[in-house]
Amino acid sequence: MSWLSTQGARQALLATTKSSRAAGKARALPSTWSSWQPSSPSAPSTSQHRLVSTASPVVGMATPAFECLDAHEARGRRLMAQHAPPMQQQQQQQEDVSNTASTSSGPEPSYSFVTSGYQLFHHNEPLYLDYGRVLPELQLAYETWGTLNEAKDNAILIHTGLSASSHAKSHGENPARGWWEDFIGPGKALDTNRFFVICTNVLGSCYGSTGPSSPNPYDPERAPYGSRFPILSIFDMVRAQFLLLDHLGIDSLFASIGSSMGGMQSIAAAHLEPERVKRVVSISGCARSGPSSIALRFAQRSVLMSDPNWNRGHYYGPDRLPPHAGMKLARQIATITYRSGPEWEQRFGRRRRRAAPGSGQEPSSSELAPALCPDFEIESYIDHQGESFCLKYDANSLIYISKAMDLFDMSDDALEDLDDRRRKAHGQEVASIKPLAISTDPTSMEEALSPSPPRAGRRKHIRTLSSPSAHFYLPSLSRGLSRLADTPTLIIGAQSDILFPIDQQRELAECLRMAGNSQVRYSELDAPTGHDTFLIDEINVGGQIRGFLA
Numbered sequence: 001m002s003w004l005s006t007q008g009a010r011q012a013l014l015a016t017t018k019s020s021r022a023a024g025k026a027r028a029l030p031s032t033w034s035s036w037q038p039s040s041p042s043a044p045s046t047s048q049h050r051l052v053s054t055a056s057p058v059v060g061m062a063t064p065a066f067e068c069l070d071a072h073e074a075r076g077r078r079l080m081a082q083h084a085p086p087m088q089q090q091q092q093q094q095e096d097v098s099n100t101a102s103t104s105s106g107p108e109p110s111y112s113f114v115t116s117g118y119q120l121f122h123h124n125e126p127l128y129l130d131y132g133r134v135l136p137e138l139q140l141a142y143e144t145w146g147t148l149n150e151a152k153d154n155a156i157l158i159h160t161g162l163s164a165s166s167h168a169k170s171h172g173e174n175p176a177r178g179w180w181e182d183f184i185g186p187g188k189a190l191d192t193n194r195f196f197v198i199c200t201n202v203l204g205s206c207y208g209s210t211g212p213s214s215p216n217p218y219d220p221e222r223a224p225y226g227s228r229f230p231i232l233s234i235f236d237m238v239r240a241q242f243l244l245l246d247h248l249g250i251d252s253l254f255a256s257i258g259s260s261m262g263g264m265q266s267i268a269a270a271h272l273e274p275e276r277v278k279r280v281v282s283i284s285g286c287a288r289s290g291p292s293s294i295a296l297r298f299a300q301r302s303v304l305m306s307d308p309n310w311n312r313g314h315y316y317g318p319d320r321l322p323p324h325a326g327m328k329l330a331r332q333i334a335t336i337t338y339r340s341g342p343e344w345e346q347r348f349g350r351r352r353r354r355a356a357p358g359s360g361q362e363p364s365s366s367e368l369a370p371a372l373c374p375d376f377e378i379e380s381y382i383d384h385q386g387e388s389f390c391l392k393y394d395a396n397s398l399i400y401i402s403k404a405m406d407l408f409d410m411s412d413d414a415l416e417d418l419d420d421r422r423r424k425a426h427g428q429e430v431a432s433i434k435p436l437a438i439s440t441d442p443t444s445m446e447e448a449l450s451p452s453p454p455r456a457g458r459r460k461h462i463r464t465l466s467s468p469s470a471h472f473y474l475p476s477l478s479r480g481l482s483r484l485a486d487t488p489t490l491i492i493g494a495q496s497d498i499l500f501p502i503d504q505q506r507e508l509a510e511c512l513r514m515a516g517n518s519q520v521r522y523s524e525l526d527a528p529t530g531h532d533t534f535l536i537d538e539i540n541v542g543g544q545i546r547g548f549l550a
């Protein structure tokens, strides 16, 4: 039986397990539900409000309580109080029900509570950036697993999604589960008996690497960069990672593996240094950010930037609050792009939120009056995702990194434009990196653009693209990928992904093939878990990686 034919059964099992896990978790929702407690003891809880309004229509004249809005205000007060004099702090601590943020110099949380136990690489020389600016110095947080062999050729570099830290897997210095815990370890897909696995916190982030919340060396007081931080490209992020590899003495990477934004980086790494990168795995990534993904990220940045606390990027310091409400809303939008409708149908359906656990109230659905704050279970889920993320990540990092994702385009004209721009800005300091001059084979191009079914003998999982007019850029994209022509590449995508739609994985595979790469493996998963499949489906995603690295 092929892996694809067992896929449905595996996914069904996975979905059932996850849905029962989620149901179990949803029954015990301490942090989320506590954030919905009314701000004043006299205000009714949502469930009370519903019950009262059902029982007595006259009360319908009253203004309802809006606990979801109260939660933003309470969070703001809590953050301010954490920076207040000790007396006030003590008072606030009694009210405080959440411990999501720890503070440093001001209400802006110190993100070190999210991750610790990483190593730091300092680079005290300038990094010349694609969009013309210079970072005079930088540091990268990184973690490693396994042992680097004597030849130093067994290293695998993992590239993360937008907001992940370097903590991909637990270890002695930080026993917390990592974001790819089940993929890394002895005998796992990234087998640490064989490989030396490295994961960095990306340049621009806030988990130890240089980003907008880092001190600005150009500022006499070394105040954080804020929006004075330079625009970054995906290539800049990879250049910083290569500096770390230089420092570790690694000239040859066994593989460059990335998911989501990391999928872009894995491609970018092989483009920048094809001789150094021996294999590429790109999971739920793409070779060119499409307009729909750009739009989804723009919407997130827009709500974030319209939070008055964002203050044009300058919210660090004792008298400021971070844009926590904007962050929460941005994360809500992001979560909608990370999962899928079919998964939520299975997991939440149209179920309404019931009474808070432990309240003793279990009204039937006919007793539940509609509420304007989270009401359906899916709403409370989205609300919870926003709530639990809004102080875990720096808003400016989200803005800068998501912008770098939008700018990513491996088309040859876009790469040449970037190259010219960089050389004009930095002159002799930088070397030119242009796509190789290849002439794309017109027969294979025609075949790729043809709506006809694949010929017998063609790789089973590669499908042809059906709408030539929508894919005018494919020849340019395949030329842009020419430096990867000799790199064995695995591409994995999920059919339910709406952020990096499956068409983008198919076109990446097709364009590599058109660029002359005869070592492309392509795998399409029918998991319902959307973009997050790469975090969840260890069996299929991990299985594909294991096979490719064997």
Ligand SMILES: CC(=O)SCCNC(=O)CCNC(=O)[C@H](O)C(C)(C)COP(=O)(O)OP(=O)(O)OC[C@H]1O[C@@H](n2cnc3c(N)ncnc32)[C@H](O)[C@@H]1OP(=O)(O)O
Binding pocket: 018, 022, 025, 026, 028, 029, 032, 161, 162, 163, 164, 260, 261, 338, 377, 378, 379, 380, 381, 382, 384, 388, 532, 535, 536
């Ligand atoms: C572009 C990029 O950034 S790429 C990466 C993008 N993706 C992410 O960043 C996703 C981050 N998410 C994670 O890491 C998740 O934990 C995953 C994907 C690993 C696992 O997901 P799942 O196990 O399905 O759990 P999921 O996060 O969906 O839901 C569980 C949480 O929702 C809560 N929840 C579930 N149902 C409900 C509900 N109806 N109402 C309120 N809360 C709910 C659970 O209590 C649990 O809360 P907790 O995390 O505080 O314990």
